[in-house]
Amino acid sequence: MSRIKYIQKLLETKEISCVELTEKYLSSIEKQNSILNAYVNVTETEALNTARIVDKKIAQGQKLMPLEGIPMSLKDNISTKDIETTCCSKILQGYYPIFDATVWEILKKQNSVLLGKTNMDEFAMGSSCETSCFGATLNPVNTEYVAGGSSGGAAASVGADMAAFGLGSDTGGSIRQPAAFCGLAGFKPTYGTVSRYGVVAYASSLDQVGFIADSVEDASIVYDSLSAYDPKDSTSVGSKISTEDKLNSSIKGLKIGIADEFFEGIQDDIKKSVNAAIKVYEESGAEIIHFEMPKLKTILPVYFIISCAEASSNLGRFDGIRYGYRTNSYKDVNEMICKTRSEGFGKEVKRRIMLGTYVLSSGYYDAYYKKAQNLRGSIIRDFKKIFEKCDVILTPSVPVTAFKKGEALRDPIETYMMDICTVPVNIAGLPAISVPCGFDKNNMPIGMQIIGNSFEDYKVLNAAHQYEKQTRRYETMLPLSDSRR
Amino acid sequence: MISKEEVLKIAKLAKLSVEDEEIEQLTSDMSGIIEYADAINAAEDEAAEFDNINSVVNAFSEDIVLESYERDEILMNREGGENGYFVIRKSLRG
Numbered sequence: 001m002s003r004i005k006y007i008q009k010l011l012e013t014k015e016i017s018c019v020e021l022t023e024k025y026l027s028s029i030e031k032q033n034s035i036l037n038a039y040v041n042v043t044e045t046e047a048l049n050t051a052r053i054v055d056k057k058i059a060q061g062q063k064l065m066p067l068e069g070i071p072m073s074l075k076d077n078i079s080t081k082d083i084e085t086t087c088c089s090k091i092l093q094g095y096y097p098i099f100d101a102t103v104w105e106i107l108k109k110q111n112s113v114l115l116g117k118t119n120m121d122e123f124a125m126g127s128s129c130e131t132s133c134f135g136a137t138l139n140p141v142n143t144e145y146v147a148g149g150s151s152g153g154a155a156a157s158v159g160a161d162m163a164a165f166g167l168g169s170d171t172g173g174s175i176r177q178p179a180a181f182c183g184l185a186g187f188k189p190t191y192g193t194v195s196r197y198g199v200v201a202y203a204s205s206l207d208q209v210g211f212i213a214d215s216v217e218d219a220s221i222v223y224d225s226l227s228a229y230d231p232k233d234s235t236s237v238g239s240k241i242s243t244e245d246k247l248n249s250s251i252k253g254l255k256i257g258i259a260d261e262f263f264e265g266i267q268d269d270i271k272k273s274v275n276a277a278i279k280v281y282e283e284s285g286a287e288i289i290h291f292e293m294p295k296l297k298t299i300l301p302v303y304f305i306i307s308c309a310e311a312s313s314n315l316g317r318f319d320g321i322r323y324g325y326r327t328n329s330y331k332d333v334n335e336m337i338c339k340t341r342s343e344g345f346g347k348e349v350k351r352r353i354m355l356g357t358y359v360l361s362s363g364y365y366d367a368y369y370k371k372a373q374n375l376r377g378s379i380i381r382d383f384k385k386i387f388e389k390c391d392v393i394l395t396p397s398v399p400v401t402a403f404k405k406g407e408a409l410r411d412p413i414e415t416y417m418m419d420i421c422t423v424p425v426n427i428a429g430l431p432a433i434s435v436p437c438g439f440d441k442n443n444m445p446i447g448m449q450i451i452g453n454s455f456e457d458y459k460v461l462n463a464a465h466q467y468e469k470q471t472r473r474y475e476t477m478l479p480l481s482d483s484r485r
Numbered sequence: 486m487i488s489k490e491e492v493l494k495i496a497k498l499a500k501l502s503v504e505d506e507e508i509e510q511l512t513s514d515m516s517g518i519i520e521y522a523d524a525i526n527a528a529e530d531e532a533a534e535f536d537n538i539n540s541v542v543n544a545f546s547e548d549i550v551l552e553s554y555e556r557d558e559i560l561m562n563r564e565g566g567e568n569g570y571f572v573i574r575k576s577l578r579g
Binding site: 094095096098099191192205231234235236237295297298301302304305312316319321322323324330333334336337338339341342345350351353354355356357358359361367368371372373374375376377378380381412413416428429454 | 491499515518524527538541562
């Protein structure tokens with residue numbers, strides 16, 4: 001039974017009250033957060049208030065909604081009315097949104113219990129939470145390593161059982177990479193299926209809200225509740241398909257695409273684990289189809305140009321006038337804005353704004369931005385062709401396992417290259433999940449990625465769930481059991 | 486390659502100030518990354534037009550007046566709001 005279902009069973013059979021459950025999670029946070037740094041803000045009062053409402057409903061014998069009473073976490077770039085939302089940047093410290101992000105509005109209506117806001121790389125720009133103004137998040141599997149990023153706090157909150165599930169965002173792998181590093185399921189849905197309204201924008205055409213959970217089943221339950229059309233998000237499409245109903249479809253005859261390019265430069269033990277997973281699929285009757293992806297290497301620079309260009313435009317709104325940090329001394333408005341931004345943004349954010357401004361500036365626009373957009377079009381076309389022959393594509397999630405602290409900050413280009421397997425998914429707006437498929441020589445988790453065609457999120461979740469069922473990972477991991485720590 | 490002068494020009498456009506001791510490192514970082522981005526010029530131009538991911542068309546909403554935010558609520562994020570306005574220090578001479 002998945003963690004969410006197990007918790008709801010405990011609540012409905014009155015084995016535990018929602019207040020007791022919430023207190024258990026809060027004490028789990030109290031015990032571990034000072035080491036892991038997963039939460040940057042714990043919302044204890046909010047959590048206990050919701051838990052009391054849920055207990056009242058249970059006492060009245062009312063049926064619970066799918067995520068009702070489930071303790072969870074939100075990444076700190078998801079707007080929460082009257083709860084500080086900082087994107088882990090100095091420039092937004094002390095900012096209290098006056099509206100809720102749509103995803104939080106839906107969770108609130110379901111009486112999900114918000115435990116707090118989780119750590120992230122500043123404005124989601126990074127792979128280890130080390131660009132966060134609150135410092136790195138450590139990996140619950142082994143604290144010598146980082147939890148990954150940018151949704152590292154979300155992953156650590158779920159991995160250390162400080163939340164039953166966590167919401168994050170994924171612009172180039174920010175859900176899937178930390179999920180892989182922490183041995184969890186990390187799902188990035190099709191672009192447009194889950195509302196982005198109220199999620200502080202990094203690169204709007206690539207950003208997507210996603211989920212980190214203990215199992216694929218849990219990710220599917222959360223997706224089904226949150227994948228609704230939202231008129232407040234102009235790119236929202238929504239989805240009416242229940243993925244949970246399709247989780248147990250047979251994968252006999254499922255066509256799985258494999259491309260050698262995705263395995264180039266991948267750590268050996270990761271290759272081995274992913275190949276072993278491919279065998280598991282073959283034994284279950286799936287058909288393996290080989291294809292070529294010659295453009296893979298050009299996708300990274302395309303991604304980098306587009307994401308920085310959009311970031312430079314999106315982050316133009318931070319001027320210190322209406323909210324957040326403002327510099328102390330200035331002579332005129334221009335100096336106030338320049339000084340506020342220079343003092344408020346961290347090094348990585350400034351670097352990306354500068355690069356984005358450069359590729360959009362006159363004289364360089366055609367050579368970089370326009371060219372990248374054209375390539376994006378042709379990459380999307382390539383994927384469409386692949387999905388005429390395959391149901392899903394299987395790749396490693398990340399070329400390496402978790403980094404040690406400090407490693408990700410050494411060389412920016414080398415670090416960007418770690419996104420090679422995840423970035424193509426955002427460029428084409430596809431759904432993809434990272435699921436655990438083994439451990440490296442240091443016993444750190446390995447993740448594999450399953451990519452699907454747009455709006456076929458159910459195929460991705462089904463394929464991942466079938467693998468997880470075969471390998472029976474999550475059945476041994478019940479929430480809040482002492483054996484887990 | 487990108488020059489220091491170009492870096493300073495870009496900083497001005499991006500409304501960022503670059504400290505003297507940062508210029509060297511930033512110029513070298515940006516040059517490295519731009520050189521890497523140049524890899525796209527080796528890729529063949531297939532002129533595949535890209536508009537948006539799911540080919541969605543512009544979403545227009547009906548012209549209906551909806552409830553907006555309270556002015557006081559918006560000003561709460563900035564101490565010193567006065568008479569319904571944001572306040573910054575006087576910056577015009579004369």
